[in-house]
Amino acid sequence: MPTVEELVERLLAGNRRALSRLLTLIENDAPEGRRALAQLYPRSGVAQTIGLTGSAGSGKSTLSGALAREMRRRGRTLGIVAIDPSSPFSQGALLGDRIRMQDLTSDPEVFLRSMASRGNLGGLAPSTAGVVTALDAFGKDIVLVETVGAGQDEVEIAAMADTTVVVLTPGTGDDVQAMKAGIMEIADILIVNKSDLPNADLLARQIASIVDTSPAAHDEGGRRTPIIKTAGGLNEGVDALADAIEEHRAYIAKSTVHDEHRRDQARHQVLALARQRLIDRLVAQHTSDGRLESLVERVARRELDPHSAADSLIAE
Amino acid sequence: MADEKIRVLIAKPGLDGHDRGAKVVARALRDAGMEVIYTGIRQTPDMIAEAALQEDVDVIGLSILSGAHMELFPRVVKALRERQIEPDEVLLFAGGIIPDADIEPLKQTGFQAIFGPGTSTEDIIKFVRDWAARRPARAT
DSSP, X not given: OOOXXXXXXXXXXXXXXXXXXXXXXXXXXXXXXHHHHHHHGGGOSXXXXXXXXXXXXXXXXXXXXXXXXXXXXXXXXXXXXXXXOOOTTTOOEEEOGGGGGGGGGGOTTEEEEEEEOTTOOSSSOTTHHHHHHHHHHHTOSEEEEEOOSBSXXXXXXXXXXXXXXXXXXXXXXXXXXXXXXXXXXXOSEEEEOOTTSTTHHHHHHHHHHHHHHOGGGBOTTOOBOOEEEOBGGGTBSHHHHHHHHHHHHXXXXXXXXXXXXXXXXXXXXXXXXXXXXXXXXXXXXXXXSSHHHHHHHHHHTTSXXXXXXXHHHXXX | OOOOOOEEEEEOBSSOXXXXXXXXXXXXXXXXXXXXXXXOSSBOHHHHHHHHHHHTOSXXXXXXXXXXXXXXXHHHHHHHHHTTOOXXXXXXXEEESOOHHHHHHHHHHTOOEEEOTTOOHHHHHHXXXXXXXXXXXXXX
């Protein structure tokens, strides 16, 4: 059986089976996965990471498939990470994104990995960043991450991707959603998908007027968030989306915004992992000494308030 | 914290489009806490093996109703082998309309169980869990 170091070596030599094994170890947050990431991380940061997010049923998978085909036509290789929700009851998951991308399976330059969200909120799985790092180090030109269908809470993807694409659809109240905090701030490109449906033009106009009056939709370099109409299933507007993605890549490459964004990404990742480790340590320690349960019991009986209990838990 | 999950691929090789059985099994395994990748109908042996490779699954379940199992199942095993996935590394099982006479030859090619019509989903869940429990710890 190969060691982690051998697997990393094989991955870097282009072996897809080694890549796939390592993705599992990273996804499971196994010690071997962490060791592999330490070796792969310095070799990543080359691929353009694209985040594709939007509400459930907005056509993300179909659009991802169409976009991947267009990028392949342009000669780019792709890693695709498709995230679907884990059941909060059984912790199981039904991962169905491959259905919309069946034809891409026979293209050796596309590597598609499905991930379950495993209890994480915010549209990603806990180890999505690590999986993206591995695909990036493997040498894919583009790593496309398709989030869980959420709607108001996809900020996490923007903290990870170089280019964030937000997919909206007509007739679902998305013009109001767009005005709520978040979507304008995170979108580098806005999509009105299913543009063959009635009211698509209306939604595009509403979004345009929000973009015009929203400081968040214009960054320091004076770039205004583009709005593109697509019909993923009909393959319409997909070339315009691919153009916008390439324009954004060129834009961030020459702007100082990019360095700032990379620092923000690094800060976000370090703090998220540190937070998780602190919580894990705290829970492990005070589960074994019984303090957590006794505090919980007192809060449940209204003898102690949650703030005081939390203070007491972290005070040593 | 390390978090291991049983990952399952449910696939339908060949040309029949009747995927109700496959979907029932996929949903039952999900409800049993597994992560189930469903690829849809009309898959070629290469597509199935490629999905198994990219998803690094522990278990592969094939469903077929067309009668082409003696033709297609060995080709799935061959396509897996071409990708350095040996049938004893993963749990291979199948379901659908498969005559008794074909069961033994299929087991010889690497299928560990064949579930016919009327099998309860509990039996399939138990079969997968028992296999996962006795499987030797996977070295990296």
